[in-house]
Each structure stands twice: as C-alpha cells, then as structure tokens.
Amino acid sequence: MVARLSQPDARELTQTTNQPDTERLKLEAVGLRERLDILALDFADGTLTSGQLRTATERLRSRLSAIEAELADAGRVDLLGPLVGADDVAASWAALTVPRKRAVIDALAIITLRPVGRGVRNFDPDTVGIDWRS
Known part of the structure; x- marks a missing residue:
C-alpha cells in the first residue's frame, strides 16, 4: 500500500470532479430510509398495493444507492488525502x-x-x- 500511495499519480486517487455536500446527502439518505419505513407501514395497513410499494421502493432505493456512492467517493478523499499528501508515506501508514x-x-x-x-x-x-x- 505504501508503494502505491508513494507513486506520482497517487494524488489522482483523491481528486473528484466536484465535492459533494456530504451533510445534505446524509440528511437526504436518512429521509429516504424513513420514507421506505413509511411505505412498509402503509403497505401493512393496506393503504398501498404491492405494485405501488414495489415502484416506490425501487425509486427510493435507486436514489439511496446513488447517494451512498457519492458519500463513499467523498469518504475516499478524506481517507486517502492525509496519506497521499504526507512527506513520509511509510511513517504515516505505520501510524x-x-x-x-x-x-x-x-x-x-x-x-x-x-x-x-x-x-x-x-x-x-x-x-x-x-x-x-x-
């Protein structure tokens, strides 16, 4: 890992085209999970048909997956940034x-x-x- 993080192109590992607003994304993800829970309750109460539940669940999960991917990419920058930018990658890794x-x-x-x-x-x-x- 140290050898990979020491390579000249290692800085590219932390570069993203745009920095997402992680707090907004986290809040949106919480809201989507809450909506999924509400859908389950509505289906259990008979308010929704199975088709409606399936359609709504697919849309919410699709958006939730996209948000989780954005958050993972942002986390990668936070995770690798200090290592890639370190003067001594081996010492940073050891720590x-x-x-x-x-x-x-x-x-x-x-x-x-x-x-x-x-x-x-x-x-x-x-x-x-x-x-x-x-």
Missing part, C-alpha cells in the same frame, strides 16, 4: 490504526486469497491477488 489501514486497503484494492492446497504450511505470495481500484 494508522488497523481499522484505518483496512479502510485504506479497501479503498485502494480488491484483495483475493486463493487456496494454497492441502498440507501447505508456508506462505506463498502467489496465492494473494491484488487488483487495484481506479
């Missing part, structure tokens, strides 16, 4: 807590552990796949 390191790894890469086979007790780096996120 992070394990949960924070996990979040950085999750933001940067998809890690795949492949089976090593029966009876194998030694670590084989070829069994670890790292696919960098763009």
Whole structure:
C-alpha cells in the first residue's frame, strides 16, 4: 500500500470532479430510509398495493444507492488525502490504526486469497491477488 500511495499519480486517487455536500446527502439518505419505513407501514395497513410499494421502493432505493456512492467517493478523499499528501508515506501508514489501514486497503484494492492446497504450511505470495481500484 505504501508503494502505491508513494507513486506520482497517487494524488489522482483523491481528486473528484466536484465535492459533494456530504451533510445534505446524509440528511437526504436518512429521509429516504424513513420514507421506505413509511411505505412498509402503509403497505401493512393496506393503504398501498404491492405494485405501488414495489415502484416506490425501487425509486427510493435507486436514489439511496446513488447517494451512498457519492458519500463513499467523498469518504475516499478524506481517507486517502492525509496519506497521499504526507512527506513520509511509510511513517504515516505505520501510524494508522488497523481499522484505518483496512479502510485504506479497501479503498485502494480488491484483495483475493486463493487456496494454497492441502498440507501447505508456508506462505506463498502467489496465492494473494491484488487488483487495484481506479
């Protein structure tokens, strides 16, 4: 991770075309979740048909997914910014807590552990796949 964060193009990992208003997005997400709960109650009370419930739920969940994606992108900037901007990336990485390191790894890469086979007790780096996120 340190090598990736030390590369010249690492600053691009934190650049977004526009900074979303995260507080507004969080409030909108809460409102959408509340509306989903109200829909469920209205359906249970017989106010909505199953078709109406399905249509409304799909629209609300679609918007909620879009909001969550925007928030995740904004969080990536907050998460990686201090590391990418650090003079000593290795020291900054070492100072992070394990949960924070996990979040950085999750933001940067998809890690795949492949089976090593029966009876194998030694670590084989070829069994670890790292696919960098763009």
